[in-house]
Amino acid sequence: MVEYKSEMLDHVFAAVADPTRRAILATLSRKPATIGEIARPFPVSLNAISKHIKMLERAGLIRRQVVGRKHYCRLEARPLRRATAWLEQQRAFWDVRLDALERHLATTRKR
Amino acid sequence: MVEYKSEMLDHVFAAVADPTRRAILATLSRKPATIGEIARPFPVSLNAISKHIKMLERAGLIRRQVVGRKHYCRLEARPLRRATAWLEQQRAFWDVRLDALERHLATTRKR
Numbered sequence A, B: 001m002v003e004y005k006s007e008m009l010d011h012v013f014a015a016v017a018d019p020t021r022r023a024i025l026a027t028l029s030r031k032p033a034t035i036g037e038i039a040r041p042f043p044v045s046l047n048a049i050s051k052h053i054k055m056l057e058r059a060g061l062i063r064r065q066v067v068g069r070k071h072y073c074r075l076e077a078r079p080l081r082r083a084t085a086w087l088e089q090q091r092a093f094w095d096v097r098l099d100a101l102e103r104h105l106a107t108t109r110k111r
Helices: A006-015 A019-030 A035-039 A046-058 A077-110 B006-015 B019-030 B035-039 B046-058 B077-110
Strands: A062-067 A070-075 B062-067 B070-075
Touching: A006 A046, A006 A077, A006 B006, A006 B019, A019 A035, A019 A046, A019 A062, A019 A070, A019 B006, A019 B077, A035 A046, A035 A070, A046 A062, A077 B019, A077 B077, B006 B046, B006 B077, B019 B035, B019 B046, B019 B062, B019 B070, B035 B046, B035 B070, B046 B062
Parallel strands: none
Antiparallel strands: A062 A070, B062 B070
């Protein structure tokens, strides 16, 4: 069984539990962007977007690079992979269990 | 692009952002259990576990069945699948982008 750093998962899942932050990640999955570019489609203040970005950075989902006056953000895929792996593991165990149950029912029916 | 019901994802990700709730799901991925059985390994009150279970139910991750006095809980895999699919989609877009970047760099180097 794969072990996952629990605190990292806390931060990643809390970060993606908000629709604005998910939309930011979806934008950055297409290409890196400045904070101004990220904020443009959202009807909220630049300050609010900046807070969301800080939470995504804390979860390790975004890396920021400062070039002159511009802050470029890019997606960091590794934490996404770990979070996916955790969810997948639970689902996989459960599927194995359901398969066993189906086999059991099929055998019982034959008798 | 697959569309996801945003509110459902809010609840699922918020539910799995807590280590106790993740441990409960891991237990239930192995087999259904009563609330008493779920609570046993945790050094917190039955009331605290009950609250965690309610949050997991609200996210659609657990289904409860009352048999006599016992409340049996079992994992509901569908929301896990949807949450995994959302995370996977972001990662996949990003990987495609990285591949394109690598190809671009390789072409530039050849010139």
